[in-house]
Amino acid sequence: MAMDPFTWSHWYAIGRLEDVPEGGTRKTRLLGIDIVAHRSSGEVTVERVEDHAPLAVQERYGHVWTTFSDEPKPLYDMPEFDEDGRRLVTAGCVTVRCSGLRAVENFLDMAHFPFVHTGILGEEDHAEVEQYCVEMRADVNEVWATKCRFYQPKAAATAEGGQMTHYKYRVPHPFSTILYKTCPIREGAWDLVGLFIQPRDEDLCDVHSFVLVFDEENTDTGLLHFQQTIFLQDRMILENQVPALLPLDPRRELPTRADASSIAYRRWLKENGQSFGVLAEEAVG
């Protein structure tokens, strides 16, 4: 297995808080290792199945997080979770047969909206991706894509009719990504949509998705259905990319300008020594 210190150093979401109810047990897998979570007297514990070694645990952002590392990199901050008036709606866990890194990259990509999310997040007559900005924020070791604009027929569950949607994307973790998009009902505010990806194996992941929005209109079920519709359209792509692991050599898969965020993400993974979920370097003709 292609383990590397960068992968090892992170916290990973392994389920929602309610997925580990009082007295309950959740068996799952992380980075190729079987683990099990229990909750008793309100407290969640996680251990490795093989040797019962206890793992560190924290409950944040509506999810249970764990790490194998003795000195983990602190879990990234999302101050929006403390803001009043927002609703957190999780869409549950979807298992996808691909590297979790492929799922992050797909999430950062606007150019697929007209073809994969046709009539919802994009349409063929408005397929152009305008230039946007990509930054590597060295102080926090994060990748950001900002000033993203895209025409969307139905940008969110609350959206009525088409609009030019403004996006920001954040990658604070190799297996997490957050999208900030203009809130259709509150001017100046950003709605959050994010993925906490649990890499089960190099080529298999559980995707925990959430929205954190200002929305007084839609039911939780409505928001959940919107997320699930979008994500299941993405899954059809993710399970049919060849190879399942993410290649970092730019000669292996040819990018264009619209892929600036993907190029930055791949470069960032390479610079951080990511090898888990990455296609092993090989000679490219």
Next chain:
Amino acid sequence: MAQGGALDRWVAIGLSSGIAPESASGITVGAYDLALWRGADGKARVWENRCPHRGMRLSYGFVRENRLSCIYHGWSYDGDGSCAAIPAHPGLTPPKTIKTQIFECVEQADMIWAAVKGTDDPEPAIPGDWTGCRSIAIDAPFDTVAGLFTQVDFQLTLPAGNGAAGPLTCELQTLGDGVYLIRPDDVRTCDALLCAVQPVATCKVMLHVSALLTGATGELGENLKLISNWAISLRRMAEAETSSAAA
């Protein structure tokens, strides 16, 4: 040997009727993951099943006129594999370096055949007005299915139609690895059958069957049904042999 699915030689990958104009589908030949598609011009093409952009299988794509577009980002490719358009950048002429990997593809005997570019294997040339009858998936190794044809006492157990049934005396000619031409003495159902075995996986093949029906006297639909049933009986034999070998 064809077992590994090498496309160094020509392999039948389906009946011509299996792929309609302006459509695409996925085909497996051993380690090869292929996209088969047909343009509005009627020409079938076989490519590596991978968009050079982000690795998406092109068999999920869509065909308009004579271009195949990837379903992921709509990058579209001309028949020669060169990228013709990138929708995210409508004003951009795609660089010539963006090309799919293409395979040789011909249609003969109402079947589609593919091979790697520059193969030494001569292109299939099987004259006659053939009718594709049946493609059937068989859970058996290539050699087991090929062995049904190459055994010394091969008999065509095709019911003759018109009331006459039973094994027919026939002449069997091996045209290539897994490609057999069968000429029965009794031509009431068909003048000849062409059977081509496509290796898929270690224990899976596709058997494609076309027929020459010019001299057949039986009713067409009935003849096709008899040939189809014969293919099913071959599958039964091959799968029985495979499971008894495994036991």
